[in-house]
Each structure stands twice: as C-alpha cells, then as structure tokens.
Amino acid sequence: MDESLHERIAADIRRRVLSGELRVGAAVPSESQLCAQWDASRGPVRQALGTLRAEGVIGGGRGKPPVVLRQSMSQPFATFMSFSRWVNGLGRTPGQRTLEIARRPSTPDIAAALHLTEGTPVVQLLRLRLIDDQPTMIERTTFVEPVGRLLFDFDCDSGSIYAHLESQGVDTTHGSHVIDAVAADQKDHELLDVPTGSPLLRERRTATSVTGEPFEYSDDRYRPDIVSFSIENSQRAHPALSRIAERAS
Amino acid sequence: MDESLHERIAADIRRRVLSGELRVGAAVPSESQLCAQWDASRGPVRQALGTLRAEGVIGGGRGKPPVVLRQSMSQPFATFMSFSRWVNGLGRTPGQRTLEIARRPSTPDIAAALHLTEGTPVVQLLRLRLIDDQPTMIERTTFVEPVGRLLFDFDCDSGSIYAHLESQGVDTTHGSHVIDAVAADQKDHELLDVPTGSPLLRERRTATSVTGEPFEYSDDRYRPDIVSFSIENSQRAHPALSRIAERAS
Structure with a gap:
C-alpha cells in the first residue's frame, strides 16, 4: 500500500x-x-x-456515509505556533513585510514576560503578515538577545522565522497564548487598513525553548474579519485548537 | 491519609x-x-x-523549591462551558440579570448553527453576567425549543442554566467555540458600560448534547479588560484551555 x-x-x-x-x-x-x-x-x-x-474530523462508517463532524481540528503544535506554516497548510500564500528590526533595552513588561532583568538588551521585530497579499496581522515580537541575534543574518521577508530558528538549533517546546481584543492604534490602522479604534483580535504569545527558558514574547493583532481562533472541547476528549481564516469576500 | x-x-x-x-x-x-x-x-x-x-501547574521538586509554571491550567469541561461554575471556582461571586426570554422563529443564521429549518421556533435569552457585581459579559443565547422550554419554569436570575438543564436531563458533551473581536453595539454599551464601538472579546459557542444534536448557540461578548482566554500548548502534551479574569483595579 x-x-x-x-x-x-x-x-x-x-x-x-x-x-x-x-x-x-x-x-x-x-x-x-x-x-x-x-x-x-x-x-x-x-x-x-x-x-x-x-481524529474526530469525520463521522459515519459502518454503512453510514461519512460527514464532517468538526470544522476545525487541532493543528499540530508547529502549525499553531507559526503563521507561515499555518497559511501554507491552508493551501494559501503567506507573506510578510518587515518594518523594523532593532536591538534595544527591554522595558519592564517585556522583561517580566521573558524573565529578564529590566534593561537587558532584546531584539524587537515589527512585521506585517499577509495571506494571499491581504494584510491580516501585525506582529510585535521580542526575542531574547541570544536568539534574536540569529535574525540579523536572516532575511525576515523571506519566510518563517520559526523555521529559520529551528535550523539554528532553537526548538520551541511550549507556547502560552492569551487571547483578548484591543482597539486598533495608529500603526494598526495604517498597516491593516482598518479604522483607528476598531476591534482587533489579539494573541499575546510566550514561546519556551527546550532549555525551559522563554525566548520569544509577541503581541499579534489580527483582523477579526479574516482570522478567528477555534476551540473544540468535549467531556471525553482532549481539547483541539486551531486558527481559522475566512476567505476574503 | x-x-x-x-x-x-x-x-x-x-x-x-x-x-x-x-x-x-x-x-x-x-x-x-x-x-x-x-x-x-x-x-x-x-x-x-x-x-x-x-498537572504541570508547578515545577521544582527533588530539592528545588516549587514554582508556578503555568498561569492557567485546563479547566474541567463543565467549568469551561459554564460562566457560573467558572466564577465560583475562582472563589468569586457570579451574577446574572435576565433582560429577556422569548420564543420566536429562528433566523437563517441561528437555524444553520442549530441544524434547524429556518423559522423553527427557538427560545432566546439575553442575559448580563457579572463577577462580584461588575458587568462582565453579555450572553445572547438561543436554545432549541425542547430545551429552551425548560427555562420558562426556571428563574434565570437564580444561577447556572447549565446546572438547571443537567438536573432536567440535558447533558452537554461537546462545545465548539469560535473566538474573535467585535465592536460594542448600543446594547453592549448600555449594559457593559463601555463606549459604543470599543473592542469586545467574542465567543460564539455551540453546545451539543449526548444525543449528538446541537441544543444551544450563544454569542457571548466579554469586556476584554476583565476576561481573556488562555491556551497552553506543547510539543508533548495536550493543549490546556481556560478563561482568565483580571481582578478589577
């Protein structure tokens, strides 16, 4: 077979x-x-x-014609963590436009998220992410310096940062995501083509490497008319997570 | 012991x-x-x-002092589904103010979500939910008629609808949640005490009973300064879900 x-x-x-x-x-x-x-x-x-x-995606069998049971299934860990992999998995084209990469001292918030002493240098990245050339999400990402420095040798417009970091030996084992809603600020308005103050879906993510230390903290803001998060939970099964993309109308 | x-x-x-x-x-x-x-x-x-x-909540052991590893752990299924149970579990006081309960024909959207023919009667509930008397969320919930009719004999201000439905033999086995962001409308503004147009965290939930049929569809809008959703995912473990409540400042 x-x-x-x-x-x-x-x-x-x-x-x-x-x-x-x-x-x-x-x-x-x-x-x-x-x-x-x-x-x-x-x-x-x-x-x-x-x-x-x-996988619980379809039902039926034993004579019954199979039907779709779940719109979404749990995305593999790597797909849930990486925008590029997720969009590729949809059979669509991920894009990115890097607006800034900078080394600067960490602010109190960032230092707390990454378990650093305030003022420790970090590498910050501002990127617009696209699906089929449609502006979809803004990433405001901070890396601890030993990881972030790997990006100065990388063309962040060329594709997945996660894939690049993995090729450099940084392996992600854990992701912690807090999901809420925020009003679009001036930068969001300019890049995502939405009015200032309009609602955006926000994911704040902390990624932890195999060594157990957080190496990335990101504030990602999605256009809610394009992306949402899906959770399936059951009495008897583990929860399943995914991002969902609407086809642009 | x-x-x-x-x-x-x-x-x-x-x-x-x-x-x-x-x-x-x-x-x-x-x-x-x-x-x-x-x-x-x-x-x-x-x-x-x-x-x-x-459970992965704390680390340490073997001589190392234990520290908190995860802010959130997976909430039991019933806690993730029920606002009352969740808030009780936090050691805080859930509250509700029922604004409307109505039997009316289903609109196309609702009929599709509940697998009904358009126009089939459904029972709709509009409830404001509170944590320690603080307006936190608005539920716009639709029940299929055989389930919703159980609510006409129930004081929806007295507590958990899920607990009441369970006592009547309706058991929830599956929940499907789509999470995004929306702008507050006039009703949200009045009830949640936020400006019209400000961002709200929205959860659209479909609950399925043991018989395999969806019996509830709800559009729940949370104040994002009070509630967010937390997802923990790992290479090696099943994802964990929870709602998080900020203490009002």
Whole structure:
C-alpha cells in the first residue's frame, strides 16, 4: 500500500474542511469518488478516511456515509505556533513585510514576560503578515538577545522565522497564548487598513525553548474579519485548537 | 491519609494560581508553610504538590523549591462551558440579570448553527453576567425549543442554566467555540458600560448534547479588560484551555 498516497488524501480532505469548503454536516466525498479523484485503489482511500475518523474530523462508517463532524481540528503544535506554516497548510500564500528590526533595552513588561532583568538588551521585530497579499496581522515580537541575534543574518521577508530558528538549533517546546481584543492604534490602522479604534483580535504569545527558558514574547493583532481562533472541547476528549481564516469576500 | 485534605490543599493552590495571586515564576508556599496553614502532616501536603506537579501547574521538586509554571491550567469541561461554575471556582461571586426570554422563529443564521429549518421556533435569552457585581459579559443565547422550554419554569436570575438543564436531563458533551473581536453595539454599551464601538472579546459557542444534536448557540461578548482566554500548548502534551479574569483595579 502506498503510504504517502493515503496521507495525501487525508491531508487534502483536512485542508478542505479547514478552509470551509466542506462544512460541518457536509458529506465527505464517497470512496468511489475519492478513488476516481486520486486514481487510487480502495486501500489508501479507506486508510485516509480511517485516519480522519480517528481524529474526530469525520463521522459515519459502518454503512453510514461519512460527514464532517468538526470544522476545525487541532493543528499540530508547529502549525499553531507559526503563521507561515499555518497559511501554507491552508493551501494559501503567506507573506510578510518587515518594518523594523532593532536591538534595544527591554522595558519592564517585556522583561517580566521573558524573565529578564529590566534593561537587558532584546531584539524587537515589527512585521506585517499577509495571506494571499491581504494584510491580516501585525506582529510585535521580542526575542531574547541570544536568539534574536540569529535574525540579523536572516532575511525576515523571506519566510518563517520559526523555521529559520529551528535550523539554528532553537526548538520551541511550549507556547502560552492569551487571547483578548484591543482597539486598533495608529500603526494598526495604517498597516491593516482598518479604522483607528476598531476591534482587533489579539494573541499575546510566550514561546519556551527546550532549555525551559522563554525566548520569544509577541503581541499579534489580527483582523477579526479574516482570522478567528477555534476551540473544540468535549467531556471525553482532549481539547483541539486551531486558527481559522475566512476567505476574503 | 485524609483524601479530602490533600484535594482541598491542591484546589486552594490551583485557585490562587488561576486568580493571579500566584504568578508564573512565583514560589509556591513551602511544605512547612502549607503544613502550618492547613494544620496538616507532610503526607497530604506532599500529595497535593505531587498532583499539581503532574498537572504541570508547578515545577521544582527533588530539592528545588516549587514554582508556578503555568498561569492557567485546563479547566474541567463543565467549568469551561459554564460562566457560573467558572466564577465560583475562582472563589468569586457570579451574577446574572435576565433582560429577556422569548420564543420566536429562528433566523437563517441561528437555524444553520442549530441544524434547524429556518423559522423553527427557538427560545432566546439575553442575559448580563457579572463577577462580584461588575458587568462582565453579555450572553445572547438561543436554545432549541425542547430545551429552551425548560427555562420558562426556571428563574434565570437564580444561577447556572447549565446546572438547571443537567438536573432536567440535558447533558452537554461537546462545545465548539469560535473566538474573535467585535465592536460594542448600543446594547453592549448600555449594559457593559463601555463606549459604543470599543473592542469586545467574542465567543460564539455551540453546545451539543449526548444525543449528538446541537441544543444551544450563544454569542457571548466579554469586556476584554476583565476576561481573556488562555491556551497552553506543547510539543508533548495536550493543549490546556481556560478563561482568565483580571481582578478589577
């Protein structure tokens, strides 16, 4: 049995659910349709559907036609942490425009978030993030200096900072996210093309490396008409998290 | 060994972490301090600390003094679903003021969320929720009629609707939550004492009963200076969810 084929079939259905093309309650394409679409035998198609059933994405089976159970599924850790990976996973194009990268002393807030003494130098980055060229989010990110210095040799407009840091040996093991709402300030207004004072969805994230120390603190502000966060929780299963992107209308 | 004592000690520390009294990085009271505070022997104190360590709430042990690792831990399913239970768990006082309960035909949006035919009668509730008498959240909740009718015999100002519905045999097994930000409208302004247009944290929740059918859809709008959502995720552990309440300043 072709292992990569069943994985590709499952990934494609996952993507269609995440993107909203297949909504909760919608019928998943039948085995015959999937066999025809992928020029595949029943084996890999059944294996793909079995995987999605085990993940709780689809129901049915045992004679019942499969339907979508959850609009969202838990995104893998790396996908939930990285904007680039998330957008790539949607089959869309992530973009970024770096507006500033600076080394400066940490303010009291930042020092507290990163467990530093106030005034310890940190590296700060201001980036606009885009989905298919649509301004979607502003990142105000602070890295501890030993990590941030790795970015001075990196073109932050070229793609995922997480992927770059990982290639340099920085591995993220834990993310702590506080989600609330804030009014757009002047900078948000200019970059996200929303009125000053309009509501933005904010995620404040602290990332911890394998050594157990926080290395990144970020204040990310999303246009709420484009991005929301989804949580699925159950009596009997672990919670599932994801970001959801609306297709621009 | 007194089973309820170690549970009470663990619950008290959990509450102090959740309420923000003990912050991330703060030292947890020592074994001797806890023994004195609870008039307890070492056994239950060690068992309580062991439980919190297993939950990832505190670190340390093996000679290192325990410190708080996570501001938030995953709230039990029932606590995450119910405002009253959550606020009670913080050791604070939940309140509610029911502004309207009405039976009316479902609009297209509501019908889609609850898998009903448009126009099917539903029961809608508008409630202001309070923490220690502070207006905190507005619920715009719709129940399918067979569930909503149970509320006409219930004083919605007396406490938890979930607790009442459970006593009537409605059991919640799954919650689907979409979190974004919206601008306060006229009603939000009047009830939450925030300017019209100011950002609110919104949770749209669909609750599913044991029979597998959605029975509740709610649009809950929180004052973001009082409530935020917390997500902890890791490479190696399941995600943990909680609501966080700031102490009013």
